[in-house]
Amino acid sequence: MNLSLEQLRTLLAAADSGSFSAAARQLGKAQSVVSSAIANLEADLDLGLFDRSGRYPQLTSAGERIVAQARAVLASSEQLQAVALELHGGVESRLTLAIDDDSQLSWVAEVLSRFAEAFPAIELELLFPMLEDLTHLLREGRAQLGISYERLQPSPELEFHALGRLAMPIVAAPTHPLATLVKVGLDHLRLERQLMVTGQRGGGERERFRFSPNVWWVEGDWGLLELTKRGLGWGSVPQYLLQGPLARGEVVLLPVDFLAQQQSLGLELLWRRDRSLGPAGRWLKEALVAHARQVFRD
Known part of the structure; x- marks a missing residue:
């Protein structure tokens, strides 16, 4: 069995257009060429792909399955050609x-x-x-x-x-001791556990904005926010993550009074x-x- 992509394209044209003559017009070929290509494909596969007993050819059950596979094969072929074109043009893979x-x-x-x-x-x-x-x-x-x-x-x-x-407001759960204060100073923050983001390598970058000697380190802002909502500490969280939690009352902004301007990165x-x-x-x-x-x- 030695199928060609051209045979598969002809098969799809016939299946989609509903007739061999319409497929021929679509492909710019003579109807006899399309009919021969379909007949040769059926012979190669040893399957009847179309029922020709009516006015227009109808796909058999075997034909429907072969058409589905042909679409997948042609899609893979097109993707392969796209990759080759990009690589030929110097586009990284x-x-x-x-x-x-x-x-x-x-x-x-x-x-x-x-x-x-x-x-x-x-x-x-x-x-x-x-x-x-x-x-x-x-x-x-x-x-x-x-x-x-x-x-x-x-x-x-x-x-x-x-x-x-990015604005990085300092927040805590509504039940946190700091949430009851009218003004939160540096001394208040130092007395409570701080939640801070860390990488796996450690290093000095994670120490930025550290105010408390008592820290839990969290790998990611989502995790830090979740622990903050549970009252396990206070933390600095990107503003864009806070719209929902603030609206739902899961966290509150702490009235920090010692920073000259809103903390940002x-x-x-x-x-x-x-x-x-x-x-x-x-x-x-x-x-x-x-x-x-x-x-x-x-």
Whole structure:
């Protein structure tokens, strides 16, 4: 058995159009050519694909199953051709984007949807390392792009573009002792357990905004928020995660009086200085910068 893609295309044209003559017009071929191609396919498969007893040919039960398989084969063929075209054009076959916390997907997902349309054949990998874990992946070449909170100690081998700033309010559960205070000072915070985000590598980045000697470390903003809602400590959480919990009364904003302005952190897009991005990487970098300009504009 030696089937061709052209035979499968002819089969689908006949099945979808409802007649051999309509399939011939669609394919720009003579009806006799289409009829012969179908007959040869039936002979190769040793199956009757069409019932020709009526005015128009009707798919048999075997024909319906073969048509379904033919669609899958042709779809795979088209995907293979798309990959080959992208590789021939210098488009990378795989791209890894590292994001500091999966909660960032709330604004990144729109860009990824457009990326999927622009580069449908690329294998995209999303990783969610925290703090130094993210910069380590970039330095080691494990990821090509990264979205990180601003770093205390920038790495000389990494280039960056500022994306915007995120408000990081200090919150606690309504039942927490700090929630009863009219003003919360530094001494009050020091007396209560603080919940803080950490990466697996530890490091100095996680110590930023530490005010209490008593800390529980949590790998991720979602986990930190959940523990805060349960009254297990107070913490600083990105503003965009708080709309629902605040509206439902699961957490309250603490009236912290010693900070000159609302606590915030910048977001940065990172990549290696010495490694050029391919067409897909450059597209994603530019799209993230443009979208962030809309999301985080003042």
